[in-house]
Amino acid sequence: MRMYAEPGATHFSSASHHYTSRKEYLMNKRYKRILVPLDGSELAELALVDALSLAELSEADVTLLRIIPPMDEVIIAGEHTIVLDEQRELKQEQAEEYLSSVCQRKECRNLNMQTHPIDLIVMATHGRSGLSRWFMGSVADKVIHGANQPVLLVRAYSNDE
Numbered sequence: 001m002r003m004y005a006e007p008g009a010t011h012f013s014s015a016s017h018h019y020t021s022r023k024e025y026l027m028n029k030r031y032k033r034i035l036v037p038l039d040g041s042e043l044a045e046l047a048l049v050d051a052l053s054l055a056e057l058s059e060a061d062v063t064l065l066r067i068i069p070p071m072d073e074v075i076i077a078g079e080h081t082i083v084l085d086e087q088r089e090l091k092q093e094q095a096e097e098y099l100s101s102v103c104q105r106k107e108c109r110n111l112n113m114q115t116h117p118i119d120l121i122v123m124a125t126h127g128r129s130g131l132s133r134w135f136m137g138s139v140a141d142k143v144i145h146g147a148n149q150p151v152l153l154v155r156a157y158s159n160d161e
Helices: 022-028 047-058 079-105 130-136 139-146
Strands: 033-038 061-066 120-125 151-155
Touching: 033 047, 033 079, 047 061, 047 120, 047 151, 061 079, 120 139, 139 151
Parallel strands: 033 061, 033 120, 120 151
Antiparallel strands: none
16 A cells, blocks of 8 residues: 655545545554564564564565675685585575464464565664674664665563563
8 A cells, every 4th residue: 555645735645545644544554464573582582472462453465584694705616615505505494394383383374474565664673782783784774774664673572571
């Protein structure tokens, strides 16, 4: 659904509805596909609670994403190339096992492990600041600036905070 507003107008429109205010538009917004990127940490998985609640309200599908870090680009000949391919396959299997275990632990239904378009990203933010953020960067910041879809950040707290 695309929203547009004409300059000076007080009506917001989508393909099939007209709304009198942005608040009304947002209250009626229904997401169809929600993406939850996971980094393997329990803190990142906390975003699933909000994502699944939102998905239930919107009757949306939830897709989990686990990024497999790229292998170092090295030109290797002979039997070493096979080892590199095996490592890549192993990382893929580990990512799939991780996503399956998250689904089982969180008792998720309607989770999808396939590629398709999404219209909302829900992710946890670790809330790093200062030197920690400078050294590690901010994944959330990169996602916000790189995504074409809305991003909902969930502040993740560990038990020791």
